Amino acid sequence: IPTARYRSCGSAMTSILDLPEDVLVELLSLLPARELVRACRLVCRQWRYVVDLTTLWKRKCQREGFYTQNLDRSVSDWKIFYMLCNLKRNLIKNPCAEENFQHWKLDNNDGDKWKIEDLPGPHGNMMPDPKVHKYFVTSYGPCFKSQLITLQKEGYWNQLMDEKRPEIVVKDWYAARFDCGCRYELKVRLLSEDYIVLEEFHPEPVVIEQWSDAAWREISHTFQNYPAGVRYIWFQHGGQDTQFWAGWYGIRVTNSSITIGPLTL
Numbered sequence: 327i328p329t330a331r332y333r334s335c336g337s338a339m340t341s342i343l344d345l346p347e348d349v350l351v352e353l354l355s356l357l358p359a360r361e362l363v364r365a366c367r368l369v370c371r372q373w374r375y376v377v378d379l380t381t382l383w384k385r386k387c388q389r390e391g392f393y394t395q396n397l398d399r400s401v402s403d404w405k406i407f408y409m410l411c412n413l414k415r416n417l418i419k420n421p422c423a424e425e426n427f428q429h430w431k432l433d434n435n436d437g438d439k440w441k442i443e444d445l446p447g448p449h450g451n452m453m454p455d456p457k458v459h460k461y462f463v464t465s466y467g468p469c470f471k472s473q474l475i476t477l478q479k480e481g482y483w484n485q486l487m488d489e490k491r492p493e494i495v496v497k498d499w500y501a502a503r504f505d506c507g508c509r510y511e512l513k514v515r516l517l518s519e520d521y522i523v524l525e526e527f528h529p530e531p532v533v534i535e536q537w538s539d540a541a542w543r544e545i546s547h548t549f550q551n552y553p554a555g556v557r558y559i560w561f562q563h564g565g566q567d568t569q570f571w572a573g574w575y576g577i578r579v580t581n582s583s584i585t586i587g588p589l590t591l
Contacts, residue, residue, distance in 0.1 A: 350376050355385040359409060383408045392588075401588075403490075410492055410588035413482065417475045417584040418561060423460035429473060433562065436467025441574045449504040451540050455581060461501075464508070464576030470564035475584065477557055482586060487556050493587040494549040496527060498563055499580055501542040502534040506575035507568040509533050512545060514584075517558040524553045533568065534577075559584055 345353070354366060354376060367377040376382060383404035387393035392411040401407045419429035423442045432440060441463050446452045453461075462471070477487060486492070500510045510532040516525040527547045561584060565577035 407588045418582045421582045430471045434468040434470040437465030461578045461580035463574045463578045466570045472562035475559040488554040497546045497583045501578045504540040507536040508577040509565040510577040512563045515560040516556045518555045519557045
């Protein structure tokens, strides 16, 4: 570049602060959310203003596929909406028995104990989701297993949970063998820092009679408007067969999930 031309360019644009607001929004929207909030927002008053703009966070949602036009009137806070979309995933680890019993605590392991089998299993059916290949199966004694989810470790900070109260969606899949009756139970608790139960989902146990259709069924629950102070989620499921047959004739479970969803009005 000729010297005179280089100098004219330099005088025309001496600082990134001279960029038009829409260009700055576009550039900053390329950065990770963590850097925007923890670093860029502290640079100066102008950057703090831009980082707090709804348009920046909506642009990030558009870029990463979180945005659809029908959301325009239903999202109350685009920054929080983006954060929750970006964090959203199944918080249950090893939900489909691909890692043996890793991440699960075996609270009750009676009868012939918990076992893992391949779908469809003896006198069973395939799952609706073709990506699921295994399941956990119970025996003739009570079999229950659980996971404790620490929300801060998963990226959900205390202020977010206390002020925004995002929806917590719990899902589980269960099935019986065709040739044996069984019993299924699910219990999910929202716990405080001191492990006090703030809210609980514990539906009536499901009893499936012998000679059933052996179909896989989904149970689902959404926690909304729960009390402030939720720091842990405790998930437990299991059961047993109702005919006390040696072996693994009890309830089958797999594809469990807990997700925390973005806010919409």
